[in-house]
Amino acid sequence: GAVVSQHPSWVICKSGTSVKIECRSLDFQATTMFWYRQFPKQSLMLMATSNEGSKATYEQGVEKDKFLINHASLTLSTLTVTSAHPEDSSFYICSARLGGNKNTEAFFGQGTRLTVV
Amino acid sequence: AQSVTQPDIHITVSEGASLELRCNYSYGATPYLFWYVQSPGQGLQLLLKYFSGDTLVQGIKGFEAEFKRSQSSFNLRKPSVHWSDAAEYFCAVLNNAGNMLTFGGGTRLMVKP
Numbered sequence: 414g415a416v417v418s419q420h421p422s423w424v425i426c427k428s429g430t431s432v433k434i435e436c437r438s439l440d441f442q443a444t445t446m447f448w449y450r451q452f453p454k455q456s457l458m459l460m461a462t463s464n465e466g467s468k469a470t471y472e473q474g475v476e477k478d479k480f481l482i483n484h485a486s487l488t489l490s491t492l493t494v495t496s497a498h499p500e501d502s503s504f505y506i507c508s509a510r511l512g513g514n515k516n517t518e519a520f521f522g523q524g525t526r527l528t529v530v
Numbered sequence: 531a532q533s534v535t536q537p538d539i540h541i542t543v544s545e546g547a548s549l550e551l552r553c554n555y556s557y558g559a560t561p562y563l564f565w566y567v568q569s570p571g572q573g574l575q576l577l578l579k580y581f582s583g584d585t586l587v588q589g590i591k592g593f594e595a596e597f598k599r600s601q602s603s604f605n606l607r608k609p610s611v612h613w614s615d616a617a618e619y620f621c622a623v624l625n626n627a628g629n630m631l632t633f634g635g636g637t638r639l640m641v642k643p
Contacts, residue, residue: 456620
């Protein structure tokens with residue numbers, strides 16, 4: 414199947430710094446990518462939908478200025494957690510769907526564990 | 531709005547025993563349904579999916595799921611569980627626009643030797 418790669422897999426940063434997480438579709442083009450957040454022992458919550466060449470669509474309650482999303486190419490979307498605080502510590506997962514067909518599988522990255530100290 | 535409920539937060543089964551993980555969904559149209567598995571600290575792997583056709587869907591690793599419209603359910607089953615099946619399992623529903631995948635709360639499976 415198609416591969417989605419996230420980088421880094423784990424990052425620890427000081428409170429107040431900004432952290433960028435990359436999500437790449439390695440062998441296919443993805444016009445749309447999705448960013449999820451997962452707290453320990455909880456389910457995935459959709460944060461935003463990233464559209465190539467246009468602004469991301471954020472879910473209710475997600476701060477746009479806090480979580481900056483850039484989808485500059487058909488194979489790369491980035492999530493930047495700005496001025497990170499300990500409450501931002503979480504597991505962030507991206508996914509991408511092959512083409513725009515809703516009947517296709519969504520492929521997930523391996524996730525990025527963010528720890529803010 | 532679509533939603534997914536997984537009633538069982540934790541399930542423990544003995545190795546070799548059969549398994550059924552429950553999933554109930556709420557969606558106004560024909561649902562597209564998925565089961566994913568997540569190992570600790572890892573991303574998600576698709577086990578199987580249902581879009582249309584045969585309501586009994588076969589997946590990887592010996593898993594199957596049955597779509598029952600009358601019960602709004604999509605339960606995951608496996609005849610004989612292996613220790614390596616211990617993980618978190620998520621049921622999900624995709625909206626018709628194909629731009630939102632909603633997850634259930636997950637079921638953590640533990641396997642006893």
